[in-house]
Amino acid sequence: MPPLSPLEQLDASRFDTPAILKKLASSSRALAELKGIAASIPNQGILINTLGLQEAKDSSEIENIVTTHDELFKVDVLPEAFANPAAKEVLRYRQALRLGFDLVRQTGLITANHLIEIQAALERNNAGFRKLPGTALKNGSGETVYTPPQEPAEIVALMRDLERFINDADRFAADPLIKMALIHHQFESIHPFYDGNGRTGRILNVLYLVKEGLLDVPVLYLSSHIVRTKTDYYRLLQTVRENDTWEDWVLYMLEAVEQTAGQTIATIHAIKTALFDYKHRIRAGFRFYSQDLINNLFTHPYTKIEFVQRDLKVSRLTATKYMDALADGGFVQKQKVGRSNYYINLALNDILMGKPK
Secondary structure (H helix, E strand, O other): OOOOOOOOHHOOOOOOOOOHHHHHHHHHHHHHHHHHHHHHHOHHHHHHHHHHHHHHHHHHHHOOOOHHHHHEEEHHHOOOOOOOHHHHHHHHHHHHHHHHHHHHHOOOOOOOHHHHHHHHHHHHHOOEEEEOOOOOOOOOOOOOOOOOOOHHHHHHHHHHHHHHHOOHHHOOOOOOOHHHHHHHHHHHHHHHHHOOOHHHHHHHHHHHHHHHHOOOOOOOOOOOHHHHHHHHHHHHHHHHHHHHOHHHHHHHHHHHHHHHHHHHHHHHHHHHHHHHHHHHHHHHOOOOOOOOHHHHHHOOEOOOOOHHHHHHHHOHHHHHHHHHHHOOOOEEEEEOOOOOOEEEEHHHHHHHHHOOO
């Protein structure tokens, strides 16, 4: 297998095939539609939080860190009461995603140091790039299928090249969606960290789309598509290394963008419909209606009294009265754990669980 080379050594014109250009057009349209529908949600934090939880779950599942929606939402709302280690690890993914989004907004860049910060948030360590040899990628049978660069100096040099490729638009004359596919493959092939490369690489995908202005907020997550097509994902990663089949890889990633954008658009439409339904019915039926209350209910699939106190700036007694009234009205379901209560937004939970109406 040849050693890794900087991406700009590829010939950009090789991606001007009819199949790629056709798929690029349809995936770009889907992404533009997603950007528009996401912007129509009054509070962008709702999407970042709820869809970020979805992505955290799916991305972690690729690495065999498996949790259920219920476990994840419970740990999010009452971490002291639920000790599920997998769910807590999944929540770190969302924290790392938010960190990366903040860094892109602040700097307009995605640097190697940013990726080190994101990986550190994921893994709760500061190991940085690999400094010791021995890392190899194995298949399900335990056979080594790929050995990434082993020398620390080579890893640093390749990441420096990748950083320039990410941030300097003039280095490679290709559409940003094609570049995203190339960047993801190169990052996974450098495999710069001891652990967390897959999840960091998937965060890198959506941050690059935000950096390039194709999305305003990080709401396109490819992990659900990768979970469904995991065999193809790993096969295509490998065949690029062995046979230089970059075009097949780019087509796979463009299809992932198109499929995922379509699913996310449907999810956001459903969230928007439920949000406005709750808004109108709560406003009509309860004197304590406020936009802050609606934002709270749709930012947290499971919420608790402390969140309501904080967001509405009311006393604990008042927040409890509000939530118990909403439970009686069928908007939320009250659950008790020990001495604590939490409240499930029934409509939002059904959407995120994929339950048909």
